[in-house]
Amino acid sequence: MEEYIIRAEQLNKVFPLKKGQTVEALKSLDLTVKQGGLTAIIGPDGAGKTTFMRLVAGLMRPTGGRLTVLGLDSVQGAGEIQTRISYMPQKFGLYEDLTVQENMDLYADLHGVPAQTRPARFDKLLTMMGLERFTGRLAGKLSGGMKQKLGLACTLVRSPELLLLDEPTVGVDPLSRRELWEILKEFVRDENLTVLVNTAYMNEAALCGQVYVLHKGALLAHGTPDDLRAIAAGRCYSCTPPPGEPTRILQAHLIDDTDHVVDAVPKGGDVHFILQEGVASAPYLDAHGIAARPVASDLEDGFMVLLHRAETEILPPVEEGDDVLDKGGRPTDKVSITVRDLVKKFGDFTAVAHTSFEVHEGEVFGLLGPNGAGKTTTFKMLCGLLPATSGFLSVAGVDLHVARTQARANVGYVAQKFSLYGNLTVRDNLEFFAGIYGLPPKRRRERIGQVVREFFLEDRLDMRAGDLPGGYKQRLSMACALMHEPKILFLDEPTSGIDPLTRRNFWRQITSLAAKGTTIIITTHFMEEAEYCDRFMIQDNGRMLAIGAPSEIRRQLGREGADMDDIFMAIVEQARAKGEGPA
Amino acid sequence: MNGFQLFLQQLAVICRKEILAIWKDKATRLIIVVPCVILGFLFGYAANYNLEDAPYALLDQSHSRESADLAAAIEATPFFHRHVTLQNASQIGRYLDDGEVVMAVSIPPDFASRLAKGETAPVQVITDGRNTMIAGQASSYTARIISRYNARRTGRRSPVTVQTRTWFNPNQTTRWFFLPGIIGLLSFAQVFLLSGLSVAREREEGTFEQILVAPVAPQVILIGKAVPPLIVGFIQCTILFLISRLWFQVPFAGSVVTFYVAIFFYVLSSTGLGLTLSSISKNMQQVLVYVIVTMIPMALLSGIITPVSNMPDFLQILTYADPLRFGLELIRRIYLEGLTLGQLAWNFVPLIVIAAVSLSTAGYMFRHNLS
Numbered sequence: 001m002e003e004y005i006i007r008a009e010q011l012n013k014v015f016p017l018k019k020g021q022t023v024e025a026l027k028s029l030d031l032t033v034k035q036g037g038l039t040a041i042i043g044p045d046g047a048g049k050t051t052f053m054r055l056v057a058g059l060m061r062p063t064g065g066r067l068t069v070l071g072l073d074s075v076q077g078a079g080e081i082q083t084r085i086s087y088m089p090q091k092f093g094l095y096e097d098l099t100v101q102e103n104m105d106l107y108a109d110l111h112g113v114p115a116q117t118r119p120a121r122f123d124k125l126l127t128m129m130g131l132e133r134f135t136g137r138l139a140g141k142l143s144g145g146m147k148q149k150l151g152l153a154c155t156l157v158r159s160p161e162l163l164l165l166d167e168p169t170v171g172v173d174p175l176s177r178r179e180l181w182e183i184l185k186e187f188v189r190d191e192n193l194t195v196l197v198n199t200a201y202m203n204e205a206a207l208c209g210q211v212y213v214l215h216k217g218a219l220l221a222h223g224t225p226d227d228l229r230a231i232a233a234g235r236c237y238s239c240t241p242p243p244g245e246p247t248r249i250l251q252a253h254l255i256d257d258t259d260h261v262v263d264a265v266p267k268g269g270d271v272h273f274i275l276q277e278g279v280a281s282a283p284y285l286d287a288h289g290i291a292a293r294p295v296a297s298d299l300e301d302g303f304m305v306l307l308h309r310a311e312t313e314i315l316p317p318v319e320e321g322d323d324v325l326d327k328g329g330r331p332t333d334k335v336s337i338t339v340r341d342l343v344k345k346f347g348d349f350t351a352v353a354h355t356s357f358e359v360h361e362g363e364v365f366g367l368l369g370p371n372g373a374g375k376t377t378t379f380k381m382l383c384g385l386l387p388a389t390s391g392f393l394s395v396a397g398v399d400l401h402v403a404r405t406q407a408r409a410n411v412g413y414v415a416q417k418f419s420l421y422g423n424l425t426v427r428d429n430l431e432f433f434a435g436i437y438g439l440p441p442k443r444r445r446e447r448i449g450q451v452v453r454e455f456f457l458e459d460r461l462d463m464r465a466g467d468l469p470g471g472y473k474q475r476l477s478m479a480c481a482l483m484h485e486p487k488i489l490f491l492d493e494p495t496s497g498i499d500p501l502t503r504r505n506f507w508r509q510i511t512s513l514a515a516k517g518t519t520i521i522i523t524t525h526f527m528e529e530a531e532y533c534d535r536f537m538i539q540d541n542g543r544m545l546a547i548g549a550p551s552e553i554r555r556q557l558g559r560e561g562a563d564m565d566d567i568f569m570a571i572v573e574q575a576r577a578k579g580e581g582p583a
Numbered sequence: 584m585n586g587f588q589l590f591l592q593q594l595a596v597i598c599r600k601e602i603l604a605i606w607k608d609k610a611t612r613l614i615i616v617v618p619c620v621i622l623g624f625l626f627g628y629a630a631n632y633n634l635e636d637a638p639y640a641l642l643d644q645s646h647s648r649e650s651a652d653l654a655a656a657i658e659a660t661p662f663f664h665r666h667v668t669l670q671n672a673s674q675i676g677r678y679l680d681d682g683e684v685v686m687a688v689s690i691p692p693d694f695a696s697r698l699a700k701g702e703t704a705p706v707q708v709i710t711d712g713r714n715t716m717i718a719g720q721a722s723s724y725t726a727r728i729i730s731r732y733n734a735r736r737t738g739r740r741s742p743v744t745v746q747t748r749t750w751f752n753p754n755q756t757t758r759w760f761f762l763p764g765i766i767g768l769l770s771f772a773q774v775f776l777l778s779g780l781s782v783a784r785e786r787e788e789g790t791f792e793q794i795l796v797a798p799v800a801p802q803v804i805l806i807g808k809a810v811p812p813l814i815v816g817f818i819q820c821t822i823l824f825l826i827s828r829l830w831f832q833v834p835f836a837g838s839v840v841t842f843y844v845a846i847f848f849y850v851l852s853s854t855g856l857g858l859t860l861s862s863i864s865k866n867m868q869q870v871l872v873y874v875i876v877t878m879i880p881m882a883l884l885s886g887i888i889t890p891v892s893n894m895p896d897f898l899q900i901l902t903y904a905d906p907l908r909f910g911l912e913l914i915r916r917i918y919l920e921g922l923t924l925g926q927l928a929w930n931f932v933p934l935i936v937i938a939a940v941s942l943s944t945a946g947y948m949f950r951h952n953l954s
Contacts (some may be wrong), residue, residue, distance in 0.1 A: 192938055231724050382794075383796050385792055385795060390779075405800045406798050408796055408798040409798040411796060413652075413792070413793065413795065414788075418789075419792060419793050420790065420793070421600065421604060421787070421790060423604060424603055424604065424607065428600070429605060431596070432600045436596055436797045436798075436799050437797055437798065438589050438592065438798060490796075518797060
């Protein structure tokens with residue numbers, strides 16, 4: 001028997017683009033997976049993770065190199081491979097109009113699971129997934145986390161020799177994510193299952209035996225989580241911002257100093273940063289007398305060091321006067337958004353239940369929660385794109401859904417997915433938005449020039465917006481939304497699907513905007529991004545679970561220094577204990 | 584910047600964007616011109632109710648000089664040619680059933696002897712009623728041929744004669760009737776679809792929300808959205824007009840200005856219906872279903888296939904909501920009859936009402952159909 005379940009040697013995959021161009025999705029990849037245990041592939045979007053998984057499942061032919069799965073060639077043996085493995089794609093095909101039970105029956109039929117083994121298998125799966133009480137519920141009515149669990153249950157109706165999971169937990173709440181991983185580990189233990197999983201979450205990769213780091217189709221590194229942690233060992237520090245100053249200001253100062261600092265993120269109320277190799281300390285901290293404490297490196301630190309090494313096109317730091325960050329505006333007492341007892345129902349489904357909050361001028365306010373929590377619905381009501389079922393809301397003094405046209409000149413809006421004109425050029429898009437925001441011709445030219453510089457769009461002005469790489473698209477969306485210099489900026493999931501480096505750059509720009517006095521409201525399913533906010537609110541299943549500054553919420557829960565995933569789980573568990581948690 | 588300048592500026596950028604979006608997409612660019620040219624020629628050549636060289640079957644049991652003369656009279660016209668000469672009556676069924684001939688003419692054995700005696704001699708004409716249009720034309724053409732044959736034979740004119748003159752289309756050429764109709768029908772199909780997809784596409788791509796959060800009045804969005812379909816409608820009508828006028832040489836009796844004024848209101852009401860459809864739909868797929876479902880009834884109610892006056896009363900009332908009905912009538916009457924705006928004023932009223940109601944509905948629904 002072959003020693004490896006998966007063995008890729010010099011594997012290549014090239015996709016044709018239009019006009020004779022090609023894109024290399026995988027470049028000479030060597031990768032092996034042994035029998036039993038968990039193997040993770042991590043990497044930013046577009047790294048080639050999904051491509052590799054689809055090649056393993058025999059759904060595509062490699063362009064070059066060799067790939068054997070269960071000892072079979074992935075092309076000739078595709079049919080047999082598919083009968084012996086299970087594959088859960090990123091968007092798993094649940095039948096939303098069928099019940100949990102019917103979905104399971106259907107997948108059991110499709111995989112030819114014999115009737116006598118079904119009751120025991122179903123019982124085990126449903127109990128593990130915590131779905132036994134919901135067998136009669138329609139799959140479409142389950143929460144995001146439960147849908148993923150049902151997807152996994154349907155994938156595991158039979159015992160495969162290899163399980164492939166493509167980003168099984170994207171946008172799922174941290175609690176369900178932890179539960180899913182517990183289930184996976186149990187299967188690995190009980191059935192000696194071999195699992196290959198793609199993930200964007202470093203704490204999940206840390207649970208795996210082997211980790212492969214992919215970037216733009218090339219393998220950057222592989223090893224155990226400890227091997228990868230060691231890459232950044234001895235260079236990781238933590239420092240505490242001066243009292244009363246938002247964490248993001250110190251973080252911005254550190255990440256701007258690319259000569260000395262590789263990466264900096266706000267974490268648990270402090271700033272966690274990695275020094276460049278051979279550098280003893282960060283001059284900014286020395287100059288301001290802020291102490292840096294050495295801390296243990298984690299998997300993400302190793303990953304960020306690898307990415308920085310591999311990425312040649314790193315954007316330069318934001319150009320601005322030195323004192324913008326320090327002397328810039330801080331949140332004021334003036335209220336710019338008020339929401340009282342806001343409710344939104346679609347038929348008998350309550351998307352947003354009795355939500356109240358206030359956002360102050362110059363604040364960065366986060367709406368956090370897993371997919372389906374009601375963030376986008378709340379957002380659309382604030383922007384006047386959806387009428388509220390009941391409740392009061394006011395944005396810059398008016399309800400935008402009924403206000404005069406001109407009132408909307410105060411807000412900028414960046415939608416969840418890329419929503420600009422894909423077949424127009426970058427320049428056409430900028431001119432369109434400058435025009436509809438009513439900038440006079442001279443001002444229009446000035447502003448377009450400014451945003452083009454601010455968002456590094458110079459080199460792609462004449463490219464079709466639809467053909468832009470992800471990071472550019474995101475910056476173009478920001479440039480268009482900020483064209484008229486709105487007082488309030490709404491950002492709906494701006495960081496989903498973009499790589500960690502681009503995310504750092506994005507938040508750096510938010511820090512600048514906030515320093516210049518713009519009120520920013522942002523939704524995200526990355527819990528850790530709450531650390532950049534002055535205050536945030538956590539939503540789940542349409543209900544508001546907590547609101548406050550990150551430090552306040554930590555104090556209330558008695559978990560100083562805890563990361564945001566833990567905070568979220570603690571809050572949900574607390575809510576459940578009160579008997580009002582998610583069903 | 585004052586309100587009016589702002590209005591003009593926003594309108595200009597929306598129009599520019601819409602036109603760029605159409606122009607930069609090669610597929611859309613082709614769709615605007617190619618199908619319209621192809622269909623224009625196709626209808627010009629293919630849509631023809633006139634009998635031209637149609638096959639018929641002759642069963643001549645008389646075998647006389649008289650019967651041969653009659654057959655020669657039929658075949659001397661450009662309308663018929665003899666496809667087959669039958670031996671007995673039982674063969675007629677087969678040729679008609681298979682559609683090999685459009686008509687069979689049966690001359691009985693006593694044809695010549697009856698004529699000689701001065702009696703009336705019946706000639707049987709059997710036509711294929713599966714196509715009533717052809718059957719009717721075949722029998723009426725044959726009847727006319729036979730009456731001319733009678734007149735020549737007896738050398739005497741019947742006391743009452745019918746002198747038919749068909750105005751506006753003296754030879755009753757179907758093409759003359761069809762091509763002006765096609766100008767309206769094809770441009771409607773395109774404008775309806777184009778405007779129908781415009782808002783739905785933006786909703787699907789998320790760009791409509793970007794416009795809605797900008798300080799733009801719904802009227803500006805509405806006019807901006809209506810201008811490109813209007814332009815496309817004008818281009819298509821012009822292409823079809825030129826094909827009809829220059830290639831098929833259908834004479835144009837009216838004035839070009841009148842013609843384009845009619846086209847404007849017609850395309851405007853079509854755009855209004857399309858935008859209404861677009862504003863109430865969630866996505867492009869839904870729009871396509873609506874377009875497919877509504878197109879055929881609208882074409883039927885327009886009177887291009889059968890006259891509106893033949894429809895039951897309740898359907899006639901329904902035709903008032905169909906811009907095709909009044910648009911096609913306007914185009915055809917201006918084209919063939921050369922009527923002036925004053926003479927056609929009443930035809931504009933339904934079009935203007937349809938445009939006003941549908942455009943206001945669309946403008947209202949932009950902001951109120953949100954999910």
